[in-house]
Amino acid sequence: MLDMTTNFDLAPLHAILEEYGSQKGTVIPILQRVQDAYGYLPKEILAEISKRTNIPLTQLMGVATFYTQFRLSPRGKHLIRVCDGTxxxxxxAPHIVRAIEKEYDMPAGSSSPDLKYTLEVVYCVGACGLAPVVIVDDKVYGRLSPDAVLEKVRDV
Ligand code: FES
Structure with missing residues (x-):
C-alpha cells in the first residue's frame, strides 16, 4: 500500500529492516536490499530508514554516494556505459559522452527524463583494442564516432 508521505509502498522496506533488526554494521546490506526492492535509493526511503534505525541520514547518504553500486535516481530501461579509461x-570517449548527454538531456550518471536510458561512465572494460568502447545493455561497440553511437543507441 502507498504511504501518503513518501509516495512509496513501504512494506518491502519494513520487511528488510525487520530482518536486519538492530544489528551493527548492516548499512551496506540494508542499502543493497533496498535498492534491489525499489530499483534505486529514493531519498524518501533513505529518510525512512534513518527514522527507523536511528542511523543519521548524512551517514546513509555518505555510504550511498561513496559506493558506485548505489543509485540515487531511477535507472532507465537501457543502460549505456561509455568507457573513459585512458x-x-x-x-x-569524452566526445561520445557529451553527444549522448546533449541528445538525451542526461548528464553522465543520470537517466533521460523519459527513463528510456541511463548513462554511466566507466573506466577500462578490458577491450582497449576497440577504443573508444561503448556498451549498450549487453552489446559492446568499438571504434564508433559519436554520431554512430547515437544511431546504435536510438535503435535499441
Ligand atoms: S580504456 Fe576503454 S576498454 Fe580499456
Whole structure:
C-alpha cells in the first residue's frame, strides 16, 4: 500500500529492516536490499530508514554516494556505459559522452527524463583494442564516432 508521505509502498522496506533488526554494521546490506526492492535509493526511503534505525541520514547518504553500486535516481530501461579509461579517453570517449548527454538531456550518471536510458561512465572494460568502447545493455561497440553511437543507441 502507498504511504501518503513518501509516495512509496513501504512494506518491502519494513520487511528488510525487520530482518536486519538492530544489528551493527548492516548499512551496506540494508542499502543493497533496498535498492534491489525499489530499483534505486529514493531519498524518501533513505529518510525512512534513518527514522527507523536511528542511523543519521548524512551517514546513509555518505555510504550511498561513496559506493558506485548505489543509485540515487531511477535507472532507465537501457543502460549505456561509455568507457573513459585512458585508451578510450584519448580515442574520443569524452566526445561520445557529451553527444549522448546533449541528445538525451542526461548528464553522465543520470537517466533521460523519459527513463528510456541511463548513462554511466566507466573506466577500462578490458577491450582497449576497440577504443573508444561503448556498451549498450549487453552489446559492446568499438571504434564508433559519436554520431554512430547515437544511431546504435536510438535503435535499441
Ligand atoms: S580504456 Fe576503454 S576498454 Fe580499456
Amino acid at each position: 585508451a578510450c579517453h584519448v580515442s574520443g
